[in-house]
Amino acid sequence: xxxxxxxxxxxxxxxxxxxxxxxxxxxxxxxxxxxxxxxxxxxxxxxxxxxxxxxxxxxxxxxxxxxxxxxxxxxxxxxxxxxxxxxxxxxxxxxxxxxxxxxxxxxxxxxxxxxxxxxxxxxxxxxxxxxxxxxxxxxxxxxxxx
Numbered sequence: 001x002x003x004x005x006x007x008x009x010x011x012x013x014x015x016x017x018x019x020x021x022x023x024x025x026x027x028x029x030x031x032x033x034x035x036x037x038x039x040x041x042x043x044x045x046x047x048x049x050x051x052x053x054x055x056x057x058x059x060x061x062x063x064x065x066x067x068x069x070x071x072x073x074x075x076x077x078x079x080x081x082x083x084x085x086x087x088x089x090x091x092x093x094x095x096x097x098x099x100x101x102x103x104x105x106x107x108x109x110x111x112x113x114x115x116x117x118x119x120x121x122x123x124x125x126x127x128x129x130x131x132x133x134x135x136x137x138x139x140x141x142x143x144x145x146x
Contacts (some may be wrong), residue, residue, distance in 0.1 A: 012079070019050045023060065024076050070088075073146040 007016045012020070018038070035047045051070045054060035059079075063069040090097040100125065110116070 012059075015046075015050055016054055017079070018108075019047075019054060020059065020074070020079065022074055023070065023072040028071040030061070030067040032067070036072065040084055 019034070022034060022037050026033070027043060029042060031048050031051065034051060035042065035044055038047070051060060051062070055062045055070070059072070059074050061071050061073045063071075088094060088099055090095060092102075106118075
């Protein structure tokens with residue numbers, strides 16, 4: 001996904017996100033098929049406008065066939081990653097720990113969720129370790145330098 005598409009993914013209106021969810025579920029659809037798949041009292045031209053807006057943002061592709069078929073050009077994972085990045089910036093000033101602490105402390109976690117969190121922390125620790133052959137020197141301030 002390009003930089004423009006990434007920026008636009010972070011600024012999706014609720015109706016646009018709803019449209020992407022439908023495309024992820026249904027695959028390639030015409031405007032009429034999209035209108036029917038949404039299952040909402042929404043007009044044909046509204047569906048067309050939303051789809052075309054998503055095409056302009058680079059988040060949806062439109063075929064050259066007639067009738068045109070629309071397909072998602074981004075994955076749900078890409079969009080959720082962008083949303084989470086935006087959330088971390090807006091809510092926690094770019095810091096992950098306060099956001100995770102807030103989520104963990106707001107409700108009881110299942111044993112499975114705790115196991116998953118431990119696995120994620122272990123994986124993050126592995127990624128944070130210096131690679132073999134790469135020496136880091138610690139200065140008086142304790143910060144690593146090369």
